[in-house]
Amino acid sequence: QVQLVESGGGLVQAGASLRLSCAASGRTFPTLAMGWFRQAPGKEREFVAAAAPNGVTTYYAGSVKGRFTISRDNAKNTVDLQMNSLKPEDTAVYYCAADGSANSMAVLKAAAYWGQGTQVVVSS
Numbered sequence: 001q002v003q004l005v006e007s008g009g010g011l012v013q014a015g016a017s018l019r020l021s022c023a024a025s026g027r028t029f030p031t032l033a034m035g036w037f038r039q040a041p042g043k044e045r046e047f048v049a050a051a052a053p054n055g056v057t058t059y060y061a062g063s064v065k066g067r068f069t070i071s072r073d074n075a076k077n078t079v080d081l082q083m084n085s086l087k088p089e090d091t092a093v094y095y096c097a098a099d100g101s102a103n104s105m106a107v108l109k110a111a112a113y114w115g116q117g118t119q120v121v122v123s124s
Contacts, residue, residue, distance in 0.1 A: 002026045002113040004096045009118030020081040022096030033102035034079040038092035047109045050102040059106035086122045093117040
């Protein structure tokens, strides 16, 4: 079993930066792909970014590519999402996720484990 706890959400103005963090429990973290998804009010949950266990192979949604960066620290069991140049349309609840495959998360937009979510609001 893997437990995920997100932190770092908040209210920021458009153009600002925000860094989300996710702490994972369990010794299997280094073998798991980690990712971030988001769900805006009235919309379906969407894939944001994912990182393979090695942290080198990463995937991004087209809407965030070049603005968001996913990184992980396998020694600390954490995965971060650095969000720059935020836009009002980035407003959503952001969920940390874990799965066996980063590519699977990006393509299938699904994951085996989920955090509770952290709210990000970007004002215009």
